[in-house]
Structures are given as C-alpha cells and as structure tokens.
Amino acid sequence: TQLLEQSPQFLSIQEGENLTVYCNSSSVFSSLQWYRQEPGEGPVLLVTVVTGGEVKKLKRLTFQFGDARKDSSLHITAAQPGDTGLYLCAGAGSGGSNYKLTFGKGTLLTVNP
Amino acid sequence: GAGVSQSPSNKVTEKGKDVELRCDPISGHTALYWYRQSLGQGLEFLIYFQGNSAPDKSGLPSDRFSAERTGGSVSTLTIQRTQQEDSAVYLCASSQRTGPYEQYFGPGTRLTVT
Numbered sequence: 001t002q003l004l005e006q007s008p009q010f011l012s013i014q015e016g017e018n019l020t021v022y023c024n025s026s027s028v029f030s031s032l033q034w035y036r037q038e039p040g041e042g043p044v045l046l047v048t049v050v051t052g053g054e055v056k057k058l059k060r061l062t063f064q065f066g067d068a069r070k071d072s073s074l075h076i077t078a079a080q081p082g083d084t085g086l087y088l089c090a091g092a093g094s095g096g097s098n099y100k101l102t103f104g105k106g107t108l109l110t111v112n113p
Numbered sequence: 114g115a116g117v118s119q120s121p122s123n124k125v126t127e128k129g130k131d132v133e134l135r136c137d138p139i140s141g142h143t144a145l146y147w148y149r150q151s152l153g154q155g156l157e158f159l160i161y162f163q164g165n166s167a168p169d170k171s172g173l174p175s176d177r178f179s180a181e182r183t184g185g186s187v188s189t190l191t192i193q194r195t196q197q198e199d200s201a202v203y204l205c206a207s208s209q210r211t212g213p214y215e216q217y218f219g220p221g222t223r224l225t226v227t
Contacts, residue, residue: 004155042204042206042219043218044218088156099146100158101216102158
C-alpha cells in the first residue's frame with residue numbers, strides 16, 4: 001500500500017510570512033499533484049509534477065518533486081489570507097494504475113491578516 | 114461550463130437505513146471516481162469507472178457499498194444498512210480520460226449516520 005505523509009498537519013501564520021509544506025513517501029509515484037480545498041467544496045488542482053527534480057512556479061507558490069519521485073514540497077512566499085485552505089498532495093500510481101491517486105491527510109493552513 | 118455536481122449536499126440518516134448518493138460528472142468526461150473523506154483522514158479512493166464499467170472497486174470498504182454508472186454519465190453510490198462509521202464526506206470526481214490527469218471534484222455529500 002502506498003502512503004503519503006504530509007507535514008505539518010496544521011499551520012497558522014501571519015500575512016507576509018513564508019511557509020513550506022512537505023509530502024513524503026517510501027514509494028515512487030509516476031507523478032504528484034497538489035490540490036487546495038476550501039470548506040464545503042471539493043479539492044481543486046494546483047499543479048502536477050512529473051519529472052524527478054522538477055520545479056514549478058505558480059505566482060507565489062513553488063512546487064518541487066524529489067529526484068527519486070518519492071517526495072514533494074510546496075513553498076508559499078509572502079502568504080496572504082486568501083491562501084488559507086487545506087492543501088493536499090496526491091501521488092499517482094504507475095503503469096496501469098496511473099489513474100489511482102493516493103492522497104496525504106492534508107495541511108490545514110491559516111493565514112492571519 | 115458546468116462542473117461536477119453531487120446530490121444531496123447533506124444527508125442525515127438513521128443507522129441501518131440505505132442511502133443513495135448521486136454524481137453528475139462534467140459532460141464528456143469518461144473517467145469517474147468516488148472518494149471518501151473522513152475527519153482527520155485524507156481522501157480515500159473507493160471506486161473508478163471508465164465509461165459504465167468499474168475496473169477498480171478495490172477501495173469499497175465492504176459489500177454494503179456498491180456503485181453504478183449509466184449512459185457513461187451519472188453515477189450512484191449506494192450504501193446499504195448504514196453504520197455510524199460510514200459518516201463522512203463522499204466526493205465524486207471526473208476526468209477527460211483515464212490516467213494521471215486533472216480530476217475535477219464535486220462539492221461532496223456530507224453523510225451523517227445517527
């Protein structure tokens with residue numbers, strides 16, 4: 001069974017601070033996705049990383065996929081209250097199971113004004 | 114365009130009753146997924162449909178859970194003889210095709226079993 005460990009589980013910071021969320025596994029994933037979920041809504045995809053060592057930037061968000069494709073990080077620069085939400089990482093299986101996403105438990109981020 | 118819709122948004126039922134949860138995927142999306150999200154847990158995969166077929170039912174917790182999809186569109190997740198541990202948010206997602214592609218999620222159905 002593939003497992004994804006996310007840390008920290010909870011994070012409360014002030015507006016303008018930087019933060020990093022980690023997603024770790026002992027398993028190799030064919031790709032890794034990051035989602036953001038707000039209360040009462042389903043998760044919304046932020047990014048997909050596919051290649052080991054890949055770095056993608058989305059405005060103030062930087063996503064990195066580990067060289068061995070077992071871990072990933074999300075870094076937010078100068079966090080804003082609008083960044084508040086549940087951040088989920090999800091790893092895709094390999095081969096014929098590449099549709100199957102294994103989700104971490106999430107990081108609940110609160111950015112205080 | 115219209116996103117994934119789910120109904121009902123909330124469902125409270127008594128232990129032992131059967132419930133049906135409905136998912137309307139984005140038009141034209143061939144792949145459909147059901148997940149369960151419990152407090153303190155991540156999203157747990159339940160079942161995957163490609164068209165009307167379910168090649169992967171490995172996440173269904175017990176034989177009380179079943180799902181079907183008709184016309185390559187609407188899907189229904191049925192839970193028979195509900196138990197309190199079934200209380201969770203049930204999320205449906207669809208994607209254009211099978212694979213590690215973006216999954217578009219609905220808002221979920223919050224099920225509470227009393």
